[in-house]
Structures are given as C-alpha cells and as structure tokens.
Amino acid sequence: MGRKSKADVRKKEILENFYHVLKDIGFENASIAKIADRMDVNPSLLIHYFKSKEAMVEDLVNFILDRFEAAFSQSLDGVETPQERFNHIISMIFGTEWLEVIDHSVFYACYYLKSRNEKILERFRVLYDRFSNFLEDEAKTWVEAGIVKGHQPTEIAEYLIVMNEGITFYHGIRQDKEAYARRAAYLKKVALATFEVEA
Amino acid sequence: MGRKSKADVRKKEILENFYHVLKDIGFENASIAKIADRMDVNPSLLIHYFKSKEAMVEDLVNFILDRFEAAFSQSLDGVETPQERFNHIISMIFGTEWLEVIDHSVFYACYYLKSRNEKILERFRVLYDRFSNFLEDEAKTWVEAGIVKGHQPTEIAEYLIVMNEGITFYHGIRQDKEAYARRAAYLKKVALATFEVEA
Amino acid sequence: MGRKSKADVRKKEILENFYHVLKDIGFENASIAKIADRMDVNPSLLIHYFKSKEAMVEDLVNFILDRFEAAFSQSLDGVETPQERFNHIISMIFGTEWLEVIDHSVFYACYYLKSRNEKILERFRVLYDRFSNFLEDEAKTWVEAGIVKGHQPTEIAEYLIVMNEGITFYHGIRQDKEAYARRAAYLKKVALATFEVEA
Amino acid sequence: MGRKSKADVRKKEILENFYHVLKDIGFENASIAKIADRMDVNPSLLIHYFKSKEAMVEDLVNFILDRFEAAFSQSLDGVETPQERFNHIISMIFGTEWLEVIDHSVFYACYYLKSRNEKILERFRVLYDRFSNFLEDEAKTWVEAGIVKGHQPTEIAEYLIVMNEGITFYHGIRQDKEAYARRAAYLKKVALATFEVEA
C-alpha cells in the first residue's frame, strides 16, 4: 500500500553514496560536495532532499543501523527450533560475518556521533533495546527448553551483547583473522560453560 | 646561544587544551583556531610546535593513551600480594573509575581515528600489547598462587580485556549508572565463577 | 531546468579584474581575495568559476595572449596589397602601439610563468607559432612581389620577431620614448637595408 | 686591504641558496623559510643579515647581474687585438654559453621585478649602461680598425644588445637547441653583412 515515492528512492541512493564516501575518505573528510561529486549531481540537490547536513547524518545512522538489524534477522530466517536458533545465534555473536555488514571505521564514526547528537544516541538506544529484547525473548525459550541453565534471560542477553561488542572492539586494534578466530573460539567455549550447555 | 626551549611544556599545554576543546565541542568542530582561542594565543603558534594538525592529532592520541596507562599503573601502586592485586584489578575491570580517566566521546574519537591513521593504529596496538602483557604476567602469579584455576594466563588476559571493552562500549549507549552497576556486578560474578575463584 | 549559465561572461569579467590587479599591485601581491575585493564579490565565487588559482592564471595567460593576437590582426583589417601590408607590418614591428596592448609588467609576469607551468609554455608556443607562420605567409607574398630580396620567408619572419622582442625587452629598462624612437628608427632602417627594400 | 667580513661571506652564501631555491621552486613559491630550510639554519637569521625580504631580493638581483658581468668580462680576458675581440664578442652575442650563466626562469623573474621596484630597475639600468658603454668602446676600435663600416659605435652597440635579447627571449619559448643554432647562425650572418665585415 503506497509505493515508495521518488524522493525516498533518491534519499536512499544518496545515503548509500554517503556511506561509501565515509568508507573511502573518512568522516573528517566527507562533505556534501564530495558525495555529490561521487553521484555526479549538484550539491544543492542533497540539501534539497535532506534540508541540512545534520539531518543527513542522522538519516545515515538510521540507514546503517537498519542494515545491521536486517542482516541479523535475515540470517535467522527459517531457523525454528530453540536449539537451532541458540546454535545459530551463538555462532553469530562469536562469528565474523558480523564484521562485514558495515565497515568498521564507519560504524565507530556513528558510535562516536551518538555522544554529540541526542537523536543519534536515541537511535542507538532503540537498536540495542531491540537487540537486547530480542535476545531476552530467545533466552526465555532456551531456559524453558533446558538448553541453558542457571541464568536469567536478561542476564544472558547482556552477557552476549557485552561479549560481542568487546570482541569487535578488540579486533579493531588487533586486526588478525587467526587471532580473532582463536580468541572467539575460546570465549565461545567459556560462554557455553558458563551457561552449562552440554556439548 | 638561542632561546631556551619551552617546547615540551608548551606542547603538553596545547594538548591539554586540545583535549578540552574536543570534550567541549566535539571532534568535528574542533580546529586549531578554537584551541588557540581557548589558550589566548595565535593559531600559528600551534603549527609552530606541531608542524601540522595531523601531527598534533597523533600526539594527542599518545597523550590520551599515556594517561590511561598512568592511571592504571598508579592505582596499583603499593598493592603487593597476588591476591590483593587480583582483587584490585578485577575491581577496576568491572569498575567505574575507569570511565572517568578520559572523556568517553574523546576516547571513541581517537578509537575511530585509528582506522584512518596508521600511526594512531600502531599506538593503540602498543597500548593493548602492554595491557595484555601486563595482565598476562599478573595472571601467571594468580595461577601459581592457585587463585584462579583452569585457564591459561593469555586467555585470562584476553577475557578481561574483552569484558572491559564490552561493558564500556555498552555503557556508552545505556548511560545509566545503576544499570551499569548491576550489569558489572553480574559479569564480575560470572568471571569469578569462570576462573573458579572462591568467594 | 537549472539556472542560466553566466560562466562565460563572468569568467571574462574576472580575468579583466585579475589583469588590472596584476597591473596595479603586481604578480607577487595579487591574490584571489584582492580580485574579489575589486569586484565586490566573495572570494569563493572566483573559485566557483575557476576551481583553482592555477587554472585561473592559466586562463589569464590565454586571455592576455588572445588580446595580442586580436590587436595585431585587427590593425591589419582592410590592408590589402602586399606592399601596403609590408609597410604596415614593419611599422608595427618597430612601432610603439604594440607596447600599449598589454601592460609590460603583466606581460613579463606571464612570460616568467611559462617556465613554471607547462600549459602556459604551450600557450606561448602556440602564439609564436601562429605569429611566425603568419609572418612567413606574408613574407612569401613580399618575396613574390619583389618587395624584399635575398632572404627566405622563414628567415624574414624570425628576424622580425627577434628584432621586435629585443626592442621591447630593451625598452623595458630604458623607458625613454625618444631613445626608443631613435633606436627603432635606426633598426628599421637597417632591416630595410637588410631586405634590400627600395626607399 | 680589509678582508671580507664574516657577514659578507654569510650573505653571499644566503644569496647563493636563494638563487637555487628560486631555480628549484620558482619565484612565487620561494620564501625565507624555504631558503633557511635549505641551509639548515633558522629563518630569523636571514632577516638578521638582510633586515627584510625586500632588501634580500634587491641584493639577489645585484648578485645575479654581477654574475653576468663577471662571466662576460672574464671570457674576454687575454683577448687583445680588435679583430680577435670582435670575433669573440660576436660569438658570445649569438652564442649559447650566455644562457647558462643564469637560469632563464630566475633571470626573467628578476627582469619582471624591475617593474615593481625602483632600485631593481636602477640596477638593471646600470648593467645595461655598462654593457652598452662597453660595446660602444669596443665598436670604436672596430670602426677605427676598419673591421666594421658604415655605422656609429652607439648604433652597433644597440644593435647587438637588441639582437642578443631578442634571441634569448625567443629561445625561452622555442627551447630547441638546433633551431636556436640555425636561427643564431642566420642572424649572425645578417649582422656581419650589415656591418660590412669581410668573411
């Protein structure tokens, strides 16, 4: 009902290009002119669609965080039993595909921006609220099914999020695929032990 | 012959001001002119000392990461037995004083910069190498003293770092002191269980 | 769709002002800001049209050398017989109107620039190629009509150019109208003798 | 009597470096800092010796024009009979060694400057006065010796100067050694014919 207006398509296109400019030349060098250059259009066209750069940045954060959610929920499509879903989610939390959804540098640029812009902070909160609620809901089924023991669903959710963020952050410095794999494997093992999961 | 060099003192002073400008108005709004304004000196003086803004940013990262190290090692001064050191370090990893050493927004601005500047990345590596080695050395004494069981020193070090970064990152979004305390307490409890520490 | 382009008109206007700034305050003092000041517009408007100062300078050289050509060919309009054209051209080569087309100081600033900018050098080459070819073509008709004797058209062309440049250069130092006239008269007489022209 | 003060030596050294900076990066990019860089000294030292940049530029022009005179008179050392001196001077006027004394770009930068600085103009006048007087004196001996006929010494001097400057200027655009040689040979032949010199 109500197909996307041309403006929405154009805006998405612009954000796509914005993302790539950020990836290519960095947050500090990105500008409306550079994005327009990349798209071969006039800079004022971007202002026409977004009113201001700030609004554009806010929309970009939405755009990027949406991608995260989409990638996450998409990859769980069709996975149905609690046990399967548990395995799948654990694999993702300690896995590497995660990192390829959004460029590391762009993601942390957005994360930084949350400290400077209330709307962006709010958007991050929504994302992590949803993520946390989602994991909590999942954890309930795991507890009920006896897959994990001895922990509250809320606790499980937070544990997984913290682990995931910690690994990602650390990997940003030690960009070594093997070390990442080794570290992730160890932490996954620890997590399974913590939740008393049987091998 | 020649005028006495004030470079070291002056540079430090400039970096101090740079840090506060970043904290106050953000990375994207900070400029040489703004720092100079704050110091009531001429902008070209900053260039005189640092040659370029890029060099200045690099030095700033050093300055900030040095502070971290200093704060950490200082707080352990005079703590001597393995047991006491273990308690102390665990308290810091899961504690809150950590967060007050450097402004959250400034820290993540620096973290972001590492993706764009090889020298900054290297500086981060050095910091985490040292941190990791330090924790590893500590962990050896804990293992030897039978305080922690069933894990390699390297593993223990990485576990603690990942936990600490994950909590910090997450707290950046959920800036709620009570939630932080609850979460940290839970994760600390889990950590102690993982390492089979007796209460 | 889009706003009507004023670029050609505006660019010419800017170059005109650039020329006058150069004439008034010299190459070493000329700046985008000074030109903009003179035009009562914003400096960034000049960048808007020329992209960079270097491009602007290149266009200025074109603009100035175009003027030379225009002045030269214009002054020959309607002069038709070889003999009349010969007289006219000799008058110009050894004449003074030449000097008033472009300010001496600006011309030599451009000439200097050719050593530093390949495009400008090329533009000078094109000018002198055309000038030389033009004189050669004229010289052919002079030889055929028996006006000049004993020299190849190419030689005649180069002789005249060298003479003209030499006189101009020398006059730059000895800025004395009478001395110039005397010198030019003498050299013209010599030239006519060289080419065996009957008085 | 009175050996050169250290200041004089140092000043010469600075001018030497100034000249090379001009040659390497051009008049528009040269600065006191760049010269000091090249010499590995402090910029304020150059000001210490020359009081201001303008004075430095003026001294540079002197320095360069002195070189010209020195090169010219040196090359005539020991050449004694009028006929020999005539041959020698004609060779130089139409020769190529001339061009190698001072970098073309630097020379025309100085020539340009004469339009902007009265002292520099005056220095050029002195040079060409001397040059002209020198050639006039020589020409007298040539006339007396019957080597050249039918022209006044003053005329001969001016003819030679104009020719020389014209060739040099033209060569700046058509930087082709062979074309230069051909052109110079032709103009030399014409000059000898003009002065009725017997082969």
Place this chain on the structure above:
DNA sequence: GATGAATGAGTATTCATTCAT
C-alpha cells in the same frame, strides 16, 4: 526535480617579522 550563482564563515597553513635569550 535539478542546476548553478552566490555567500559568508571557516579551514589549515604559510608568511615575514620582532624580540628575548
């Protein structure tokens, strides 16, 4: 919907220069 003109504030950096040491 899209362009290009125009602005005005801002950027980092360079400049010549002065002065204390």
Place this chain on the structure above:
DNA sequence: CATGAATGAATACTCATTCAT
C-alpha cells in the same frame, strides 16, 4: 652569531547553505 618563541596578517581553498531559474 644564532635560535626559538610569538605574532598577526595573509594565503588558497572548502564548507554548508540559500535562492533564482
């Protein structure tokens, strides 16, 4: 003699933005 601190004005250029077309 020489250095380095410090200034203040200037540089080309980029920025986001507005507005007319």
